[in-house]
Amino acid sequence: MxxxxxxxxxxxxxxxSSMVEKSRVPPALLFVGPQGVGKAMAAFxxxxxxxxxxxxxxxxxxxxxxxxxxxxxxxxxxxxVEPEKRQIKIxxxxxxxxxxxxxxxxxxxxxxxxxxxxxxxxxxxNALLKTLEEPFATVSFILLSHRHSLLPATVLSRCLMxxxxxxxxxxxxxxxxxxxAAGELGEVDLEAAAAxxxxxxxxALFFLDEENLRWxxxxxxxxxxxxxxxxxxxxxxxxxxxxxDSSEVLFFLLxxxxxxxxxxxxxxxxxxxxxxxxxxxxxxxxGLGVQPLLAMRQQLLALERGQAVNIxxxxxxxxxxxxxxxxxxx
Numbered sequence: 516m517x518x519x520x521x522x523x524x525x526x527x528x529x530x531x532s533s534m535v536e537k538s539r540v541p542p543a544l545l546f547v548g549p550q551g552v553g554k555a556m557a558a559f560x561x562x563x564x565x566x567x568x569x570x571x572x573x574x575x576x577x578x579x580x581x582x583x584x585x586x587x588x589x590x591x592x593x594x595x596v597e598p599e600k601r602q603i604k605i606x607x608x609x610x611x612x613x614x615x616x617x618x619x620x621x622x623x624x625x626x627x628x629x630x631x632x633x634x635x636x637x638x639x640x641n642a643l644l645k646t647l648e649e650p651f652a653t654v655s656f657i658l659l660s661h662r663h664s665l666l667p668a669t670v671l672s673r674c675l676m677x678x679x680x681x682x683x684x685x686x687x688x689x690x691x692x693x694x695x696a697a698g699e700l701g702e703v704d705l706e707a708a709a710a711x712x713x714x715x716x717x718x719a720l721f722f723l724d725e726e727n728l729r730w731x732x733x734x735x736x737x738x739x740x741x742x743x744x745x746x747x748x749x750x751x752x753x754x755x756x757x758x759x760d761s762s763e764v765l766f767f768l769l770x771x772x773x774x775x776x777x778x779x780x781x782x783x784x785x786x787x788x789x790x791x792x793x794x795x796x797x798x799x800x801x802g803l804g805v806q807p808l809l810a811m812r813q814q815l816l817a818l819e820r821g822q823a824v825n826i827x828x829x830x831x832x833x834x835x836x837x838x839x840x841x842x843x844x845x
Contacts, residue, residue, distance in 0.1 A: 516586075517577045518560040523686040524553050527677050531557065535564045536573030540624075541675045542650035545632070547663040548679030550763055551717025557679070558628050558657045559585060562593055565655070566622040581621065591620040594627045598634040601822075608635075608642040615646070615654045624653045632658035633665040640667050647673040665820075681714025690716060691723075713767055721764055731764070735772055739796035741839045742803060749840045753832035762828075766819045773812050776800040780808055807842050814838070 518535075521528050527546075534540050544561075546554040560575070563585040567575035575582050584590040594614045596607050611627055619625050629635075635643060647656065647670065658674060660666065682690075687709040694700045703723045711728065712719035721727050737752050759765045775793055779801035801808070818831045 516560065517574045518557075518564050519574050521553060521557055521560055522690055523682040524557060524679055527557060527679060530677065531561050532564070532573035534573070535561070535570065540565065540655055542654065543647050543656040543658065543674040545658045545660065545663060545666075545671070545674035545676045546679060547660055547676055549681050549713075549715055550661045551712075551715030551719070552679045552682050553716070554659045554661075554679050555628075555630065557677075558659060559588075561657065562590070562626050562628070565624065565626065566590060566592065590622075592622045592625045594625070596627065596629045598631050601634060603629070603632070603635045603639050605636070605638045605642055608639045608646070612642070612646055615651055619653055624655055625651075626655045626657065629656065629658045632660045632670075633662040635666070635670075640670055644669050644673065662820075682712075682716060683714070684709040684712075687712055687714070687716060687719050691719060713771060715767075718764055718767060721761060727761075727764075731768055734765070735768060735793065735796065738769065738772065738836075739793075739800050741836055742800070742842050744840050746837055746840055749836035750833055752836050753829055756832045756836075757829035762822065766815070769815055770812075772797060772800070773808060773815065776803075777805070777808050777812070780805045803842055811835075811839065811842075 563575040563582050566581045569576040569579050688705045691705045708719045708722040711722040775797035779798045
């Protein structure tokens with residue numbers, strides 16, 4: 516698939532195509548934005564455009580051997596670095612340094628994609644910085660991150676940033692329809708999945724499963740009933756939250772619900788939340804008052820950031836939910 520087919524990121528697409536066409540590619544690019552909005556796909560399409568010997572107007576042909584190898588992640592001049600046990604380690608950076616020390620095999624440059632770059636540990640980040648400070652003319656780095664604020668400022672300063680935006684509902688439906696046409700999806704409710712996704716393809720795919728949708732509705736029902744409930748209810752919900760297979764979706768639900776409650780608490784009529792069926796629960800939750808809701812949001816954000824340092828999620832959720840139980844409405 517050529518770069519022109521990237522949906523929902525028009526500005527990024529134009530900038531990347533222009534770089535390829537003009538042969539002006541910076542040593543390091545940083546793709547930032549929410550999870551599931553196309554950063555990884557854009558990276559591979561960009562690599563394909565850079566590596567394609569038949570490219571035209573800054574884009575790949577999509578059919579030559581190089582394009583197919585990139586699509587299958589078998590291109591000899593491409594290295595993909597991914598976190599191991601929620602961190603990128605010094606050994607991986609040493610492997611990267613060894614990879615870029617050799618001349619390109621088939622293309623014009625060697626390219627390194629670093630997924631979830633914010634999970635670089637301190638030693639690995641320092642080693643990567645040294646590499647970025649002395650770039651090779653035939654090497655390009657593409658860092659991907661949905662939490663780039665966790666990256667050292669020194670690393671950020673060496674990268675050209677590309678902000679990615681959340682996907683519009685119709686765009687998500689269009690992407691899902693492509694997958695269904697290709698036989699990758701069955702007869703599922705694409706519109707409902709898009710409505711619950713919050714602009715993320717990753718979440719849209721999660722919400723295609725009816726069982727996942729039911730779980731999310733039940734979880735928010737239980738969460739919204741915490742104020743004035745029992746400590747046992749808080750402990751049960753913490754147990755459920757800590758065992759979730761999709762923490763990103765879980766935090767998204769909690770952030771979204773608290774955002775909706777904040778709107779009600781501040782008497783803002785127009786809601787930006789696309790999820791349906793939460794209005795009554797969010798309005799009741801808003802009765803706790805603006806300041807308690809702000810405190811909850813800050814604690815939730817701290818809890819979410821704590822995942823990067825391997826905190827005990829069960830204990831953290833217990834503290835978070837138990838505090839809500841004893842919160843008294845104003």
